[in-house]
Amino acid sequence: MRVGFLITCLVDLMRPSIGLAAVRLLEAAGCEVEVPMAQTCCGQPAYNSGDHATAAALARKLLEEFEHYDYVVTPSGSCGGMVRTHYADLFKDDPDLSWRYERLRPKVYELTDFLVRVLGWQDVPGRFDGTVTYHDACAGLRELGVKQQPRELLARTGATVTEMAQCEQCCGFGGTFAVKYGAISTAIADEKCDQIAATGAQAVVLGDLGCMLHLEGRMRRRGNVSTRVIHIAEILTGEV
Structure with a gap:
């Protein structure tokens, strides 16, 4: 099974260790993983900002780079959601691109969703002796249906998962939203930080680096x- 790995901009630039860990997981699960080296952005920031011409150009580039793989897997619900949900809008006026995209769309998966629902993988190598809480990132949850998959895998590490109040509530990042509406974004993050702290968990686990950077930055500024x-x-x- 040939898997094209969509590393995402943030992971590539800010936390490449996440990409390396994801590739190791896929290989341990028996996949032949390839990382197209010319890949760049999925187009989500441009799309969310209304620049559909730039988003469409990036979407076409990604389609050309990944359409020949058996599956496309990404460690980000937001980028996966962009490809699975919004590329249809970008390609709607081009019959050829639309046809090619419809062949790609069902092959695009967020990492935990792929491991659980496609591979049925159970041999998780990591072990975590402690309590964690899980934040459901908006796009992964609402656009891809990622909910129980990460929790099932976390349980296999030996971790105790303690749910926070309103675990499905946005963290306030929202990509360009955090830039455009900083005060609102901060207020939302503060609520989420309080909910995490109330669980007493040693760690909060997430599937989206944007949310991770946003919450970690706010926690540290608040003294946690x-x-x-x-x-x-x-x-x-x-690897933690």
Whole structure:
């Protein structure tokens, strides 16, 4: 099974260790993983800002780079959601691109969704002796249906998962939203930080680096230096 790995801009530039951990998981699960080296952005920031011409150009580039793989897997619900949900809008006026995209769309998966629903993988290598809470990132939850998959995998590490109040509530990042509406974004993040702290968990685990950076930054500014913020890929490999 040939898997094209969509690393995402943030992971590539800010936390490449997440990408490496995700690739190791896929390989441990028996996949032949390839990382197209010319890949760039999925187009989500441009699309959310109304620049559909730029988003469409990036979407076409991604389609050309990934359409020949058996599956496309990404460690980000937001980028996966962009490809699975919004490319149809970008390609709607081009019959050829629309046809090619409809062949690609069902092959695009967020990492934990792929491991659980496609591979049925159970041999998680990582172990975590402690309590964690899980934040459901908006796009992964609402656009891809990622909910139980990461929790099932976390349980296999030995971690105790303690749910926070309103775990499905936005963290306030929202990509360009955090830039355009900083005060609102901060207020939303403060609510989420309070909910995380109330669980008493040693770590909050997420499947989207944007949310991770947003929450970790806010936690540290509020003086919380003890709660760890971990991507699901890294806890599943035991690299934490």
